[in-house]
Amino acid sequence: MTSAREEILARVTSALGTDRQPPADLPQRARVTWDAGRTVDQFVETTADYRAIVERTVVNSLPQHIAAALAGASAASVIRPAGLDPSWLTGFPGTVLTDDHHTAYDLDSIDAVITAAAVGIAATGTVVLDHGPDQGRRAISLVPDVHVCVIRADQVVPDVPEATAALREAINERRPLTWISGPSATSDIELDRVEGVHGPRTLHVIIVDQDG
Numbered sequence: 001m002t003s004a005r006e007e008i009l010a011r012v013t014s015a016l017g018t019d020r021q022p023p024a025d026l027p028q029r030a031r032v033t034w035d036a037g038r039t040v041d042q043f044v045e046t047t048a049d050y051r052a053i054v055e056r057t058v059v060n061s062l063p064q065h066i067a068a069a070l071a072g073a074s075a076a077s078v079i080r081p082a083g084l085d086p087s088w089l090t091g092f093p094g095t096v097l098t099d100d101h102h103t104a105y106d107l108d109s110i111d112a113v114i115t116a117a118a119v120g121i122a123a124t125g126t127v128v129l130d131h132g133p134d135q136g137r138r139a140i141s142l143v144p145d146v147h148v149c150v151i152r153a154d155q156v157v158p159d160v161p162e163a164t165a166a167l168r169e170a171i172n173e174r175r176p177l178t179w180i181s182g183p184s185a186t187s188d189i190e191l192d193r194v195e196g197v198h199g200p201r202t203l204h205v206i207i208v209d210q211d212g
Contacts, residue, residue, distance in 0.1 A: 034158045039122045040207060043156045046125030050182025051195075052203040056153075062208055066114065066148060067091035069204045073146040075111035081140065083133020084116060088150065099140050107139060112146035113200075118170065118177075119163045120156040120207075127151060127205060128163060129178040130170035138178055147200040149180070153209045 040056075047054045053072075057065045070078055070092055077095040079102070080086070089096050097110060107113075116134035117127045127149050129135045141147060157163050167177060184199030195201045 032158075032162070036154070036156075039158050040153050040156050042158075043120050043122040043125065044207070046122060047120075047127075047182070047205055048125075050125050050203075051185075052125070052182045052205050054205045054207070056207045056209065058209050062150065062206070063088055063091035065206055066150070067093070069148050069206065070094065070112055070114075070146070073112060073148075073202050073204065075146050077110050078112040078114055078148075079107065079110045079140055079144065080114050081116075081134055081136025083136070084114065085134070088114065099136050101137075102140070104139060104143055107143035110144050112148060113140050113144040114148040114150070115141055117149050117151040117155065119166045120151045120205075121158075121160060121163045122156055123159045124181060126163075126179050126181045128167065129180070130167055130175050131178070132170070132175075138176055141178060141180075142199045145200055146202045146204070147180075148204045148206065150206045150208060153207055156207070 044054050044056070053069070055065065066088055075094065077097065078089065078092060079097045079099055080089060081099055102110075115129060115136060116132075118130040118132065118135065119128040120126070121128070129138075129141060129149075131138060135141070155166075157166060164171070170177060180199075180203065183195050183201055183203045185193055185195045186198065187193050
């Protein structure tokens with residue numbers, strides 16, 4: 001006799017099919033032009049509206065800004081993806097761990113995570129991770145209580161359609177995407193805001209201009 005569990009799994013398998021085809025490539029969208037400076041300024045404003053800490057710097061000053069961001073969050077330990085440039089953390093005096101598939105329990109004992117980003121969206125104040133080598137697994141960007149996210153100014157686009165176009169490769173490769181607008185937050189029935197329930201309590205975004 002078939003158990004209910006086996007029947008449910010059989011239905012799911014049937015629905016998914018065994019010959020799933022990869023998603024068709026996204027249709028090309030006519031490229032638009034935008035004012036890069038105004039777009040980044042808007043990104044700063046909308047990201048801050050979500051209670052994220054936002055600042056701008058130049059490449060040569062990035063290690064100092066990262067160290068200051070971690071110190072401001074009282075972080076004594078930080079984890080980085082294996083593909084992240086290690087020179088970014090040369091100014092940090094605390095413990096630096098490279099992700100080696102740490103367990104969720106291990107990650108919970110680490111104060112902060114630092115990642116790069118794939119895209120920033122000015123209209124919504126969102127940073128998107130496509131989990132390339134400098135962004136790592138979703139778990140490391142979700143479990144530590146502080147997330148320092150570095151994004152280049154030229155990765156900031158005006159809206160979601162442009163972001164989707166920029167993420168085309170990751171989408172076609174079926175990589176996970178994590179869209180982050182401010183610290184993790186939720187509200188109870190009385191609308192009392194609680195932060196850090198489903199992800200980092202602190203989001204610190206550092207925008208890097210390539211000149212300098």
